[in-house]
Amino acid sequence: MEKREYMLLALSHINRVGRTVLRAARKLDEAVDFSRCSVQDIQKMLAVSPKVAEKIRMEFSLRDAVSRVQRWQAEGIGLLTQCSSEYPALLREIPDPPEVLYIIGNKTLLHQPSFAIIGTRKPTAYGKTVARQMARELAERGVTIVSGMARGIDGEAHRGALAGGGSTIAVLGCGVNIVYPPENRALAMEIRQKGLIVSEYPPGMEPQRGFFPERNRIISGLSQGVLVVEAASRSGSLITADLAIDQGRDVFAIPGSIHSPKSAGSHWLIQQGAKLTQTIQDILNEYPMLVSGVNKSVACTDDHGLLSLTPEEEIVLAAVGWEAVSYEEILCRTSFSSSYLHYLLLSLQVKQQVIQLPGPAFVRIKNRNDV
Structure with a gap:
């Protein structure tokens, strides 16, 4: 890591310092030790109030930042800032990308073809089956599946990708070393070993209600497109779909029963222009380059190239x-x-x-x- 990255990390651990301040610091010509600056100079550089500038001057510590990085590295936790060439290009394109990303696992997945699968935390048996099947079929073709490791559809999407021998990225609304929900502990361990866990929140940070809508922009931001499997009319998945549209991503939706309230949000998305999706081919048809250069062969195909049957x-x-x-x-x-x-x-x-x-x-x- 370069000195500017340690500067951003040190700032990010100061209460009341958000992405706007971090963005201003990143755009400075060189790294600054704010503990040695006057309040007036900090105000000019970061466009903050005198009170926040004083807080930064008093709490900024490059030494603490270096110590944190060393401790996290010993625990297998890495980090990327927007100063790094390894920061994912897709995520850098969105209107409000995170300045710091904490990661556990295979960071090369941040640069692979990827697709998000999301949905309700309380799916039907139909929704679970579809999520797992879609994720598996895409993963078998070399596409990395992105989701939020929440209960329900998210967890099924991750499991489907892993069952297909593929890769998956879990974006958390807490620190990367915190398992939430607790029942996904085994899944989290498998993703650490075979995929990647990502968060903009520092290690040790417990989940908070407001973190989940924020992390949704990262799920869609890391992905070429977003598939909504089951979503009620007031589902958090609709927030992600809106964010995806704002980011220039395509939205796909699985239809369900007209009598199921769990599919009401999905049907609304289709009415608004989301692509009705019945098979993964409906997705792949929109992205001829999604599987270009990656594994196009499917392990479960017969001699005619068709999916073999059990x-x-x-x-x-x-x-x-x-x-x-x-x-x-x-x-x-x-x-x-x-x-x-x-x-x-x-x-x-x-x-x-x-x-x-x-x-x-x-x-x-x-x-x-x-x-």
């Missing part, structure tokens, strides 16, 4: 005819439970083997193997 999926596919078959009829023709059949049918839709019709009913899709 034995259970083969059974369900055989029960679905070339004419519409009701869900109840498929249930009668197979020995699976209703919840598991629902999962298998969804998987077959993602693999573009069947489509769902009103009713609900299902029908097979003719592909080149059937010609």
